[in-house]
Amino acid sequence: MEWSGKWIKPSQEMGEVCPVFIREFDGEENGGREIAKAELWVTALGVYEAVLNGSRVGQYVLAPGWTSYKSRLQYQVYDITQLLKDENRLSVTVGKGWYRSPVPGWITEEGKAEKAAIPAGLLAEIVITDKEGNTTCIGTDESWKAGESKIRFSEIYDGETFDAGFKAAEYLPAEVFEWTKDNLIPQEGEEITEQEYIKAAAVFTAPNGETVVDFGQEVTGYVQFTLDARAGDKVEISHGEVLDKDGNFYNANYRAAKAKIFYTCCDGVQTYKPKMTFFGFRYIRLDQFPGTPKPEQFYAVAVHSDMKRTGCLRSSNPMLNQLFSNIIWGQKGNFLDVPTDCPQRDERMGWTGDAQAFVKTASYNYDVDKFFTKWLADMAADQLPDGSIGHVVPTLFVGSGSAAWDDAATICPWQIYLTYGDKEILARQFDCMKKYIGFITNTTKDKYLWTGGEHYEDWLGLDAPVGSYKGSSRADFIASAFYAYSTSLVVKAGKALGEDVSCYEDLYRNIVETFRRTFTDYRTQTEHVLAVHFNLAEDPAKTADALADMVVSCGSRLQTGFVGTPYLLHVLSSYGHTDLAYTLLLRTEYPSWLYPVTKGATTVWEHWDGIMENGDFWSTDMNSFNHYAYGAVADWVYEEAAGIHTVEEAPGFERVKIAPKPDSRLDWLEASIETRKGLVRSLWKQEEGRFRYEITTPSPASIVIDGVETQVGPGEYIFYSRI
Known part of the structure; x- marks a missing residue:
């Protein structure tokens, strides 16, 4: 659509008050012809709420959402036909939102002043179509008026001030100003x-x-x-x-x-x-x-x-069920247009490291295809010229170039493809993925490794030296491991798209060989985990056994941070240590997933001991009680405990592998995922000295019970095995 409306702002100075823009119109605006349809097209430099004749327009909260505004500003289209009367009054209130709030990316006074100087801009059109198909557009211009609203102050971090008794003294004609329309895109993500x-x-x-x-x-x-x-x-x-x-x-x-x-x-x-x-x-x-x-x-x-719930986990253990609930609430609370790190403090940003750690769990719990498609498009738009990815997306100039954080560029699109089976996400992001690998290749100090640079490393690793947040795993080890992994994903994505990726296959082969020559020993739990999970260990079974010994030797405690924790239980259960994986999952002492549950948690915490055993707080500086990343353990429950696996050769659950791994410490466990092909469900329970399995698959599946594989078609099945 060619916008006839112009960007407008209040002509009067309002300070911190949110302006409200008014346009009154009647049937004469379209020649008095009978109306077939009426729409409101609208966006703002900030967030807006539109009200027509006393009724809110749409259900979208905090519209137009948070995108990389310089290149991508969403607009929304609402059907307002049923709200029209003979005499109409449209009011649109505009707040600062993310666009004009002093979020952490603008840490200098100069930067904050620049952002605060952005006008409270509105761009809108009322598009009326009559029975004959004639169209009338009432766009924003000087005929619209603006005045002070009852919202005397509103800001993302600081809150809102509202005076219910306030009445504007006057509404003055709005002022047209120059602002680009070249970055406008139709609504792409899920509505809030x-x-x-x-x-x-x-x-x-x-x-x-x-x-x-x-x-x-x-x-x-x-x-x-x-x-x-x-x-x-x-x-x-x-x-x-x-x-x-x-x-x-x-x-x-x-x-x-x-x-x-x-x-x-x-x-x-x-x-x-x-x-x-x-x-x-x-x-x-x-x-x-x-x-x-x-x-x-x-x-x-x-x-x-507004995501559709697709996954469900339940068990016989009430504390485990509370953890499952905490993971769901953590996702709901942090999937507010972008995958934020926390929703409460002066942060609430789209940290890439958290997103890549949790994306698999996220895609099982909810349909996040549209959600991630929009966020990854912002990532591609914000990718720096050297190919690096901002630590947060939309980018707020808080740095780039960290292993496991930047790797969201490859990990997230690949997982969305595996879960939903649509190659479009790979096609859209493939250039971004390749440019990211190019960034590492061009900036590393040592060929075929990723050395040098600044990284978050194994953030919040419990084996961190005193005074450090970064764990004890070597930065070059972590970075080089993710270099290999991301390169392998570019190869897989390219093959799925039919692209020639022979140069990336050669690169991957050289990275693996160089990694194995360079890192001949593994020193931490996280190093063992990455070496096995990313197929870098020459003897993965031996390495997994060594990991299990490390875990047991320190009292069956995990010591991993943001980098190692998402894969820890997967590595253990993939190499014969499922009982130890369950021990870690069911552990209630600090550190563990269930320790916060013992302290009354209703969401996932940033720190295992955000509230310490004596009741004191870990810190005031960085202590979120709604920080979803460690909820990634749910994908182990879906995939290993309940046994529901996607098949890379048949993404989108076109084919399914179901291989449950029960544990006698639970009476029963159930997992279900509503896939693009239908419901896949796995339930196991103890029954008279044996395990009973109830399995539902919407697609052809291989079902593995006690090492015996059975090929089945879509349907419902029951199996038994000894405890």
């Missing part, structure tokens, strides 16, 4: 929408006398509250994830993010929820609130990308 309303579980007085509301579940979104008040009464709310060991409200881990709501009441019964921001929280503190608050006055509104 309200998903669940969670009623407050309790309102209580903390030991220090503060009034706290507990929703019983950490969510990403915002609070909705209802109260009966007088004009001018004040509400002030702070958000937090956890209570301290004395039971008091705590949010020092939000760092510089104020995460506050300020609300000024009008007369009577009123309901409010923020419109231009979001929070990560389980608890709220009522710093000011008229009357005596009751649980029924408060709801936590969970907001995330």
Whole structure:
């Protein structure tokens, strides 16, 4: 579509107030002809909410979403036919959103000033089509007016200030300004929408006398509250994830993010929820609130990308089920248009390392095809000229060139292809994948290895030296291992696309040979894991055995960080150590996946001991209680414990391999995934001294029970084996 609308902004200075743009129109605008269809085309430099004749237009929250704005700004198209009347009033409120907020990428005052100077721009068109097919467009121009809204302040990190009694003194003609339209793209990702309303579980007085509301579940979104008040009464709310060991409200881990709501009441019964921001929280503190608050006055509104739930894990172990729930809530809370690292503190960015670690689990839990397609397109758009990938996408100038982080460029598209079977994602990202390999090849200090540079290494590895976050695994080892792995994925992607990848096959062969000559010993759990999982170890079984010995020798404890943890259990169970993998999964002492559950976690934590055994906090500096990466363990449960595997030669579950690996410490375990081909399900349970297996496959499958492989067609099957 050729936009006839122009970019407009308020002609008056409003400071921190969110402007509202107004356009009134009637049937005469289209010659009085009978309307067949009416649409609103709209985008903004920030986030917007459109209201037509008192009704919200669409369900999209925080539209137009977060993209690499310099090259990709989404616009939305809404059908407004049913909202039209004889006399119409369209209002569009514009907030800062991600576009104009001082997110961490702009760490200098100069950068913040540059971002703050971006206008609160709106671009819109009302497109009316009559019964004869004639079209009338009412685009943004000087005929639109702008004034101050009731939203007196709104920002992603700091929250929202709303005055319910405010009335604008006047609306002045909007001002047209020059801004590009060349970066406009139609909506590509999933819409962000309200998903669940969670009623407050309790309102209580903390030991220090503060009034706290507990929703019983950490969510990403915002609070909705209802109260009966007088004009001018004040509400002030702070958000937090956890209570301290004395039971008091705590949010020092939000760092510089104020995460506050300020609300000024009008007369009577009123309901409010923020419109231009979001929070990560389980608890709220009522710093000011008229009357005596009751649980029924408060709801936590969970907001995330509108993804279809496809995967489910259940077991006989309640603590394990809570972990499965925590993983789902962690994904919901952090899949808000981009795969963020956390939803609460002054960060909330699309960290590539977290995304690549979790992408397989993500694609089993939910249909994330569209979600990742959009995010990976932003990655390609932001790829630096040298081929490196920003540590966060959309890129915010916080660095590039880290192994396992940049490798999201190859790992994510390949996994999306395996799960959904559509080559289009590979075709779109193939140049990005190749350019990334070129970056490593051109910048390494040693040919056929990845040496030099700055890396996050095995971030938060538990074997880290005192004072370090990076674990004890060698940086060159990790980087070279991922160089090999990503090159192998380029080869696989190229072959799937029918491309000539012979040069990458040669490169991969040389990387593996050089790696094996260079790294003749493996010193940490993570080094063992990567050597086996990336097919670099000359004797993988021996290396996996050595890994198992290391794990057992330190008390059956994992010591891996962000790099090694996603693959740890896979390596153990692939080489005869499934019992040890279950021991790690079911362990409740620190460090373990279930230790946070013992501390009341309802999402996955950034640190295994975010709350330490004595009740103290790990730190205030970097201690998120909703950080999804370690939830990657769920893909081991799907694939190894329950046994559901994709087949590389037949992606998208065109064919299935189901090879369950039960454990007597669980009475039963069930996994199911709604694939593009239909439901695949695996259930095993102990029954009279044997294991009973119930398996459903929508495609031809090879079912492996006790080492015996059976070829079957689509259907439902029951097998038995001895315990």
